[in-house]
Amino acid sequence: MVRFDDVGLRYGSGPAPEVLRDVSFTLPQGSFHWLLGPSGAGKSSLLGLMHLALRPSRGEVEVLGQPLSRLRRGALPGLRRRIGVVYQDFRLLPHLTVFDNVALPMRIAGRAEAQLRADVAEMLRWTGLDGKAGALPATLSGGEQQRVALARAVVTRPALLVADEPTGNLDGAQARRVLALLREMHRLGTTVVVATHAEGLVAEHPAPALRMSEGQLVAHG
Numbered sequence: 033m034v035r036f037d038d039v040g041l042r043y044g045s046g047p048a049p050e051v052l053r054d055v056s057f058t059l060p061q062g063s064f065h066w067l068l069g070p071s072g073a074g075k076s077s078l079l080g081l082m083h084l085a086l087r088p089s090r091g092e093v094e095v096l097g098q099p100l101s102r103l104r105r106g107a108l109p110g111l112r113r114r115i116g117v118v119y120q121d122f123r124l125l126p127h128l129t130v131f132d133n134v135a136l137p138m139r140i141a142g143r144a145e146a147q148l149r150a151d152v153a154e155m156l157r158w159t160g161l162d163g164k165a166g167a168l169p170a171t172l173s174g175g176e177q178q179r180v181a182l183a184r185a186v187v188t189r190p191a192l193l194v195a196d197e198p199t200g201n202l203d204g205a206q207a208r209r210v211l212a213l214l215r216e217m218h219r220l221g222t223t224v225v226v227a228t229h230a231e232g233l234v235a236e237h238p239a240p241a242l243r244m245s246e247g248q249l250v251a252h253g
């Protein structure tokens with residue numbers, strides 16, 4: 033479950049204006065939501081709060097049942113590990129192979145190498161990348177890189193998956209494929225939030241949406 037209660041966010045200190053204002057909503061565990069709104073509306077900022085990269089300037093953010101204001105500092109890494117993130121710009125590590133990029137969160141979590149190999153191999157099959165395990169990111173197409181980013185985000189089977197424009201640079205077929213994988217994660221029980229400008233894709237996959245405008249939530253349903 034994700035709950036925002038009267039959340040405001042301002043970057044930096046001082047009198048900068050809030051980029052998010054009075055944002056309140058609840059996403060039930062296991063739900064799928066689109067996050068919509070024009071460029072600059074605050075979608076990435078909202079997702080940053082959701083995956084705990086940012087802290088609200090006011091209000092309460094509760095993620096996976098944990099209100100952040102009451103979270104012990106030492107509990108933050110463990111909570112973060114239960115959240116998968118697909119970044120707008122992929123953020124793959126260029127010197128690591130596809131396999132090692134996908135394995136990274138499992139290695140950070142201290143998983144045994146034998147178990148990890150099976151899970152990463154399964155994830156590469158699932159995303160249609162099994163022939164690319166040894167490739168470096170720079171040798172892949174945009175769609176392939178996007179699928180590596182997705183495989184890395186879900187390999188630890190996160191309870192919450194947050195995706196920022198995951199079909200941004202993809203053609204229609206690639207975009208549909210990435211979306212099918214996100215819907216499959218949702219079917220398996222993960223709470224999924226997808227920020228997008230791709231209204232065509234949204235029309236093809238009707239689901240509840242959070243709609244942002246100028247830092248405020250203007251529709252939820």
Ligand SMILES: Nc1ncnc2c1ncn2[C@@H]1O[C@H](COP(=O)(O)OP(=O)(O)OP(=O)(O)O)[C@@H](O)[C@H]1O
Pocket residue numbers: 043051069070071072073074075076077078
């Ligand atoms: N690191 C930052 N420091 C200062 N201001 C920022 C920062 N990141 C975003 N902003 C500002 O916050 C506002 C919301 O930006 P945000 O990236 O959340 O919007 P968005 O809806 O995700 O846009 P897009 O669809 O173009 O990705 C914008 O005015 C932006 O300039």
